[in-house]
Amino acid sequence: DSGVTQTPKHLITATGQRVTLRCSPRSGDLSVYWYQQSLDQGLQFLIQYYNGEERAKGNILERFSAQQFPDLHSELNLSSLELGDSALYFCASSVGLRSSSGNTIYFGEGSWLTVV
Amino acid sequence: GQNIDQPTEMTATEGAIVQINCTYQTSGFNGLFWYQQHAGEAPTFLSYNVLDGLEEKGRFSSFLSRSKGYSYLLLKELQMKDSASYLCARRTGANNLFFGTGTRLTVIP
Numbered sequence: 001d002s003g004v005t006q007t008p009k010h011l012i013t014a015t016g017q018r019v020t021l022r023c024s025p026r027s028g029d030l031s032v033y034w035y036q037q038s039l040d041q042g043l044q045f046l047i048q049y050y051n052g053e054e055r056a057k058g059n060i061l062e063r064f065s066a067q068q069f070p071d072l073h074s075e076l077n078l079s080s081l082e083l084g085d086s087a088l089y090f091c092a093s094s095v096g097l098r099s100s101s102g103n104t105i106y107f108g109e110g111s112w113l114t115v116v
Numbered sequence: 117g118q119n120i121d122q123p124t125e126m127t128a129t130e131g132a133i134v135q136i137n138c139t140y141q142t143s144g145f146n147g148l149f150w151y152q153q154h155a156g157e158a159p160t161f162l163s164y165n166v167l168d169g170l171e172e173k174g175r176f177s178s179f180l181s182r183s184k185g186y187s188y189l190l191l192k193e194l195q196m197k198d199s200a201s202y203l204c205a206r207r208t209g210a211n212n213l214f215f216g217t218g219t220r221l222t223v224i225p
Contacts, residue, residue: 002158031211042217043159043203048210056210090158094211103211105149107158 003027004108006091012114018079021111023091025072031055032074033092033105034066043090049074050096081115088112120216122204127222133192136219138204142185147207150178150189153218154200162189162202191221199223 003026013019025032034046036059045058049068060066063081068074078085092107119141128134140148147166151159165171165180165187177190189202201218208214 002160033212035215043205043213043215045212045214048212056208056212058212058214088156096211104161104164105211105213106161107151109158110156112156 002106002108004091004093004106006108006111008111009109010112010114012116013081015081015083015115017081017115018077019081019113021076021078021089021091021113023074023076023093023108025074025091025093026106029093029095029106030072031094031096032068032072033094034060034074034076035090035092035107036087037090037110038084038087046076078113083115086113086115120204120206120214122202122216122219124217125220125222127224128194130194130196130223130225132194133190134194134221136189136191136202136204136221138187138189138216140185140187140204140206140216142182144208145182145185145206146209146211148178148180148187149205149207149213150176150187151203151205152200153203159203194223196223196225
């Protein structure tokens with residue numbers, strides 16, 4: 001158990017709908033990351049937050065958005081869903097921003113999204 | 117994925133040693149991570165290299181050559197449970213990780 005908690009674990013929804021994925025980072029971690037992993041694909045970095053502020057963006061679609069709240073939990077909002085959005089969405093967290101040797105990124109168990 | 121290359125699949129025998137190679141883009145480099153991922157599960161941290169050389173952790177070791185943009189993960193005394201994908205990831209200055217597509221290792225009896 002990494003200490004990163006994600007809900008829901010599984011979600012099935014129809015095309016065109018909107019869903020929200022939730023993440024609670026490890027206790028004490030200020031940075032939260034979202035990654036997407038499609039079937040047989042590598043992990044694609046979507047977005048990073050640090051202490052409530054967006055810090056970096058990766059391959060995140062405009063239909064997707066995220067935020068980190070004052071209690072440090074984060075939500076990833078996926079709208080106008082398409083079949084190709086079906087994937088495993090991982091949240092990860094780390095202590096901070098600086099690339100020190102101890103700043104390992106730990107992953108949650110993921111949220112399986114199936115769009116039908 | 118940030119020009120990270122690793123073999124797609126490898127097969128090795130139980131009890132043997134296997135080396136999984138990874139090459140990466142050297143610009144903006146701030147460390148090289150290896151993760152293990154079983155199908156449908158979360159990636160779990162294996163090792164981290166930021167300086168050249170070998171880091172050993174039990175049956176797993178990881179090597180880095182910064183000048184060559186090259187790393188490898190060495191797995192010794194392979195066990196059936198080591199069948200998984202092994203992900204090489206390059207860290208940026210902002211502590212983001214960019215992953216390769218992973219190497220799917222199959223351990224056979």
